[in-house]
Amino acid sequence: MDEPDEHTTSHPTSAHWGTYDVLVSGDRVVGVRPGADDTDPSPLMRNAPAAQHHRTRVAAPAVRRRWLENGPGPDSLRGAPGDEYVELGWDAVLDLLAADIDRVRREHGNAAIFGGSYGWGSAGRFHHPQSQVHRFLNSVGGYTRSRNTYSHACVEVLLPHVVGLGGTADLLERAPTWEAVARHTDLVVTFGGLRLSNTWNSSGGRARQTAAEGMRAAAKNGVRTVSVSPLRDDTIEESGAEWLPADPGTDTAVLLALIHTLFDEGLADHGFLDRYTVGADVLRRYVTGEQDGVAKTPEWAEGLSRLSARTLRDLARRMAAGRTLVNVGWSVQRTRFGEQPLWAGVALAACLGQIGLPGGGFATGYGSSGNYAGGSTPSGLPRFLQGANPVDSAIPVARIADTLLHPGESYDYDGRRRTYPDIRMVVWSGGNPFHHHQDLARLTRAFGRPETVVVAETHWTATARHADIVLPSTTTLERDDIGASQGDLRVRAMPRAVSAHGSARDEYDVYADLAERLGARAEFTEGRTSAQWLRHIYEQWRARYSTRRPPGFDDFWAAGAVDIPDRVEDTTLFGGFRADPGAHPLATPSGRIELYSRTVDSFGYDDCPGHPAWLPPPERLGTERARRWPLLLVANQPRGRLHSQQDMGAYSRSLEIADRARMRMHPGDAAARGIADGDVVRVYNDRGSLLAGVEASADVRPDVVQLSTGAWYDPSSPAATCVHGNPNVLTADIGSSALSQGTTGQHALVEVARYEGEPPPVRVFEPPRTSAP
Ligand SMILES: Nc1nc2c(c(=O)[nH]1)N[C@H]1C(S)=C(S)[C@@H](COP(=O)(O)OP(=O)(O)OC[C@H]3O[C@@H](n4cnc5c(=O)[nH]c(N)nc54)[C@H](O)[C@@H]3O)O[C@H]1N2
Ligand SMILES: Nc1nc2c(c(=O)[nH]1)N[C@H]1C(S)=C(S)[C@@H](COP(=O)(O)OP(=O)(O)OC[C@H]3O[C@@H](n4cnc5c(=O)[nH]c(N)nc54)[C@H](O)[C@@H]3O)O[C@H]1N2
Ligand SMILES: [Mo]
Numbered sequence: 200m201d202e203p204d205e206h207t208t209s210h211p212t213s214a215h216w217g218t219y220d221v222l223v224s225g226d227r228v229v230g231v232r233p234g235a236d237d238t239d240p241s242p243l244m245r246n247a248p249a250a251q252h253h254r255t256r257v258a259a260p261a262v263r264r265r266w267l268e269n270g271p272g273p274d275s276l277r278g279a280p281g282d283e284y285v286e287l288g289w290d291a292v293l294d295l296l297a298a299d300i301d302r303v304r305r306e307h308g309n310a311a312i313f314g315g316s317y318g319w320g321s322a323g324r325f326h327h328p329q330s331q332v333h334r335f336l337n338s339v340g341g342y343t344r345s346r347n348t349y350s351h352a353c354v355e356v357l358l359p360h361v362v363g364l365g366g367t368a369d370l371l372e373r374a375p376t377w378e379a380v381a382r383h384t385d386l387v388v389t390f391g392g393l394r395l396s397n398t399w400n401s402s403g404g405r406a407r408q409t410a411a412e413g414m415r416a417a418a419k420n421g422v423r424t425v426s427v428s429p430l431r432d433d434t435i436e437e438s439g440a441e442w443l444p445a446d447p448g449t450d451t452a453v454l455l456a457l458i459h460t461l462f463d464e465g466l467a468d469h470g471f472l473d474r475y476t477v478g479a480d481v482l483r484r485y486v487t488g489e490q491d492g493v494a495k496t497p498e499w500a501e502g503l504s505r506l507s508a509r510t511l512r513d514l515a516r517r518m519a520a521g522r523t524l525v526n527v528g529w530s531v532q533r534t535r536f537g538e539q540p541l542w543a544g545v546a547l548a549a550c551l552g553q554i555g556l557p558g559g560g561f562a563t564g565y566g567s568s569g570n571y572a573g574g575s576t577p578s579g580l581p582r583f584l585q586g587a588n589p590v591d592s593a594i595p596v597a598r599i600a601d602t603l604l605h606p607g608e609s610y611d612y613d614g615r616r617r618t619y620p621d622i623r624m625v626v627w628s629g630g631n632p633f634h635h636h637q638d639l640a641r642l643t644r645a646f647g648r649p650e651t652v653v654v655a656e657t658h659w660t661a662t663a664r665h666a667d668i669v670l671p672s673t674t675t676l677e678r679d680d681i682g683a684s685q686g687d688l689r690v691r692a693m694p695r696a697v698s699a700h701g702s703a704r705d706e707y708d709v710y711a712d713l714a715e716r717l718g719a720r721a722e723f724t725e726g727r728t729s730a731q732w733l734r735h736i737y738e739q740w741r742a743r744y745s746t747r748r749p750p751g752f753d754d755f756w757a758a759g760a761v762d763i764p765d766r767v768e769d770t771t772l773f774g775g776f777r778a779d780p781g782a783h784p785l786a787t788p789s790g791r792i793e794l795y796s797r798t799v800d801s802f803g804y805d806d807c808p809g810h811p812a813w814l815p816p817p818e819r820l821g822t823e824r825a826r827r828w829p830l831l832l833v834a835n836q837p838r839g840r841l842h843s844q845q846d847m848g849a850y851s852r853s854l855e856i857a858d859r860a861r862m863r864m865h866p867g868d869a870a871a872r873g874i875a876d877g878d879v880v881r882v883y884n885d886r887g888s889l890l891a892g893v894e895a896s897a898d899v900r901p902d903v904v905q906l907s908t909g910a911w912y913d914p915s916s917p918a919a920t921c922v923h924g925n926p927n928v929l930t931a932d933i934g935s936s937a938l939s940q941g942t943t944g945q946h947a948l949v950e951v952a953r954y955e956g957e958p959p960p961v962r963v964f965e966p967p968r969t970s971a972p
Pocket of ligand 1: 328350628631657658672674675842
């Protein structure tokens with residue numbers, strides 16, 4: 200990196216991973232420094248300089264040579280290493296693309312365009328890539344969309360049946376702040392950790408990192424933490440957490456055993472269960488074994504989780520003895536039957552009778568995101584509206600490969616029998632499915648099916664390398680925008696810091712020109728330029744306040760930030776319901792918490808019955824499958840970056856081992872395989888293989904290996920499906936259940952062996968071959 204000199208200027212910006220200044224010299228980003236208000240900045244900003252000018256930036260609009268020469272059509276060679284792209288000018292590419300969109304919508308209808316575009320894209324309320332592409336597609340007749348998230352589909356689909364839609368939204372957006380936890384809570388029992396590095400990110404960025412200080416404040420106030428997790432470092436050192444390293448995927452068994460103890464020892468709060476829940480008796484009969492002959496005792500759970508029965512019994516008693524918060528992290532529901540630990544977690548909190556009390560009850564998301572438990576913003580944020588989609592066609596987000604491979608086939612989702620649409624064109628902007636989806640070999644086959652794949656990207660990601668048409672997008676540092684996230688403290692100006700890379704353009708301008716070719720410019724732009732839109736969405740937001748109204752746009756832009764006037768902190772979840780369930784019923788059929796749901800039961804799903812139940816996940820230690828693949832790989836979130844973003848950045852690369860993703864394994868498991876710290880290993884199962892670098896660490900429990908997501912997918916050598924270490928070549932592409940159809944990417948059974956000989960080089964940080972027409 201160049202050294203800052205007297206010509207260096209400083210420019211504030213906001214990314215999902217925080218608010219900071221970029222240092223610019225000669226139109227190049229040469230460094231970063233934390234924002235003035237951020238006392239506890241995340242190290243992820245250190246990736247920004249290298250990423251901004253990296254050779255994998257897409258410099259010009261490009262068309263795959265095979266598509267250009269053969270025309271649209273299925274092509275099993277999409278994404279093949281060595282594929283060649285032709286750089287054409289913007290006008291030529293937009294003419295081609297507009298004509299093809301028109302062909303598809305005329306011949307197959309707009310539902311044949313998949314525009315779900317799932318992904319985190321970039322921060323910034325206006326240039327947000329998904330908002331842009333969705334608005335564009337809506338303006339030209341609509342598209343097939345995706346619903347729910349990779350993050351927490353089971354939360355989104357199951358919990359409305361259990362606590363109602365509003366209750367679910369409250370759980371996700373209005374959790375008691377860390378400060379409230381510090382004040383009221385005695386014991387936090389968290390399934391799936393409170394991982395510090397995960398709190399570095401908030402979708403949309405946050406004015407200041409507040410989660411770590413919140414966790415420290417709680418610890419200082421004497422809040423005890425019990426962390427059920429395969430990793431010791433899923434909690435911060437200062438919290439002095441007790442670590443219960445249960446077998447991954449057995450949380451439901453542990454939760455049921457805790458409930459069993461509460462019933463068994465007279466600790467369950469029957470007054471609460473009678474007044475606020477339905478189905479407690481169904482639950483009790485299941486847990487005691489009256490229903491199926493299997494009592495879900497601590498001894499039973501010990502056999503599955505390998506946590507001792509004594510530990511579980513003791514934990515249940517401690518939970519009943521004080522104010523207890525049960526947190527179920529999102530990771531545990533990104534598994535097969537991921538609905539169950541959530542439902543069992545709600546059931547446990549209900550049996551404790553503390554739902555609706557300050558600092559007690561059930562939560563999902565502490566430790567999963569930087570703005571969780573960081574307050575809420577009831578008046579919303581400045582927003583660029585996407586318009587209405589004239590097409591009613593949607594798929595559960597993680598069923599993308601099934602959709603492309605099986606058009607016209609039917610599947611189940613949340614009580615309905617649905618049919619996969621027949622997709623001819625895929626349009627992706629602001630996401631990287633070849634990072635985020637499971638079983639990438641299968642996804643590659645799926646991406647061979649459509650006739651045209653269009654990707655708008657800043658970088659030559661693996662997804663861009665599967666596209667027929669690649670539209671180079673500017674980065675946030677190359678455009679003016681407004682930054683803020685749900686629950687944020689301030690709305691911030693994000694002024695442009697450097698010029699656009701190569702001939703990259705703002706997506707807004709690209710879509711405006713495309714819309715023009717398709718006769719929809721006025722509808723897409725409403726006659727505004729980007730600059731006019733920024734002013735407009737800011738003023739619309741500001742107008743929502745009749746008192747304490749923030750200053751006008753020019754004053755805001757000059758000041759650089761304004762406080763959000765009506766942030767709410769310290770909400771007591773379900774407080775109104777607890778105080779008067781008649782006046783504030785939940786939006787469930789019974790108006791209460793449903794420990795048994797007649798609705799879910801009526802769907803008749805084997806993989807999601809009508810009450811929380813232990814269903815043994817297939818990717819789990821101790822199964823038949825584990826005889827062949829004896830290690831459980833935990834594919835959690837990377838600490839060096841957000842997903843796959845800026846993987847070429849300095850901080851992300853500093854965590855690599857031997858040029859590859861870092862995989863942690865227990866020293867005993869390493870020694871048993873003749874593997875030493877720093878070795879390159881092959882990690883494999885029947886779905887694929889990858890190369891990674893090993894760190895032997897006792898912070899990972901035996902029989903578990905940890906390989907976070909996000910290493911750029913590199914299929915350049917036959918030595919492995921991915922020579923760089925993307926765990927999604929190993930994960931299964933199967934839904935959590937017929938109810939939510941969420942991703943199950945968190946776990947995969949694998950075997951690991953030392954890589955003998957010279958490992959093939961990682962080539963993914965070189966751009967693909969491009970040529971002139
Ligand atoms: N095995 C396994 N897989 C998982 C998970 C797991 O736990 N295990 N977790 C899942 C979860 S929770 C999630 S949310 C997903 C995340 O998956 P994604 O959100 O798809 O991952 P990102 O790497 O953030 O992808 C965002 C893309 O947007 C691009 N981008 C950045 N700025 C711009 C812009 O201005 N314009 C455009 N057009 N593009 C831009 C970036 O270059 C990047 O390629 O991964 C999921 N995958
Ligand atoms: N630095 C960084 N932060 C991020 C992201 C990122 O990519 N990088 N991604 C963001 C996104 S999109 C999301 S959705 C959130 C996700 O937030 P989470 O879902 O909470 O994050 P993970 O890191 O996947 O999982 C947290 C921990 O759960 C533990 N775990 C895994 N399996 C099990 C299990 O079966 N039982 C139990 N008890 N524990 C288990 C693992 O040890 C893991 O470290 O993180 C966000 N924060
Ligand atoms: Mo996520």
